[in-house]
Amino acid sequence: MSILDYPSSAWLPSLLYLGLLVVLSWRPRSRPETWTFTLLVQTLILLSLMIQGIYLHDSVFTPAGFIFGFAQDLSLMAWVGLLFYWLQSWYLPIASLRLMVLIFAMLCAFLPILFPGTLISPRAVADPWFKAHFIVATIAVGLLTLAAMMAVLMEVQDRAIRRTLAYAPDSRLAHWLEGLPPLLTMENLLFNLIYFGFALLSLTIFSGIFFSETLFGKPVVFDHKTIFAFASWLLFGGLIVARLRVGLRGRSALRWVLWGFAALLLAYVGSRFVLEVILHRL
Numbered sequence: 001m002s003i004l005d006y007p008s009s010a011w012l013p014s015l016l017y018l019g020l021l022v023v024l025s026w027r028p029r030s031r032p033e034t035w036t037f038t039l040l041v042q043t044l045i046l047l048s049l050m051i052q053g054i055y056l057h058d059s060v061f062t063p064a065g066f067i068f069g070f071a072q073d074l075s076l077m078a079w080v081g082l083l084f085y086w087l088q089s090w091y092l093p094i095a096s097l098r099l100m101v102l103i104f105a106m107l108c109a110f111l112p113i114l115f116p117g118t119l120i121s122p123r124a125v126a127d128p129w130f131k132a133h134f135i136v137a138t139i140a141v142g143l144l145t146l147a148a149m150m151a152v153l154m155e156v157q158d159r160a161i162r163r164t165l166a167y168a169p170d171s172r173l174a175h176w177l178e179g180l181p182p183l184l185t186m187e188n189l190l191f192n193l194i195y196f197g198f199a200l201l202s203l204t205i206f207s208g209i210f211f212s213e214t215l216f217g218k219p220v221v222f223d224h225k226t227i228f229a230f231a232s233w234l235l236f237g238g239l240i241v242a243r244l245r246v247g248l249r250g251r252s253a254l255r256w257v258l259w260g261f262a263a264l265l266l267a268y269v270g271s272r273f274v275l276e277v278i279l280h281r282l
Helices: 008-026 035-060 070-088 095-114 128-162 172-177 183-216 224-246 250-278
Strands: 065-068 118-121
Touching (some): 035 070, 035 095, 065 070, 070 095, 070 128, 128 183, 128 250, 183 224, 183 250
16 A cells, blocks of 8 residues: 555644644744743644544554554654653643654654554454553553653753753753753653553553463464563663662663663564564564
């Protein structure tokens, strides 16, 4: 199926995110955002999320069955990450994270048009327990995706502080970072995301054992996807233990977050990408 065979609505989420980025680029960085402008942006983000969410649901849970692939996985990760950013941005000054999550959402929303996914199971759609499992998995990966983005942003913020504000006060980097909360506040928010995401990831991995029979008609197989998923679970679990036992923080904790997310990405996206794009297997 070519790109031209898709309905025009499939392009709408990416176009809306692109329009949001254009609107944000026109705003003078030297001026603080007005409440009217912030409300407009928040409304447009919510509208984009609703449209993309409806499209993703209808393209994954189809009358033919459960259709999924690495592109749908990335798109869902970006959607959940942007949703949680939108919720947190009402009461936390994290506007500097907005550009990153919008660019990621725009790119990922476009991918399912190029890679429509494959039919995984014709039976899973009718199983409400599988749908619950899938939603929990999506939220878990989306939360940890947002945590990884926040870790990257904190690394940039930490480097800027370590250089003792070596950049000019009116530079683009200064305006990008000046709206962020202190690093300690960012760190607490990061670990709150990780705690919640790890709990849902644990539920996802262990409940997935029961749904292996529903999807594939056979017990769980310890392939590369399962290995990377457990590796990610161990990395995030180890990070939480180190945080609670020895107070792990700073750049060491940030690197641990990124390693855990890399393993998660290989498990849930990398395996499907290899099968669909490189090996051309369904």
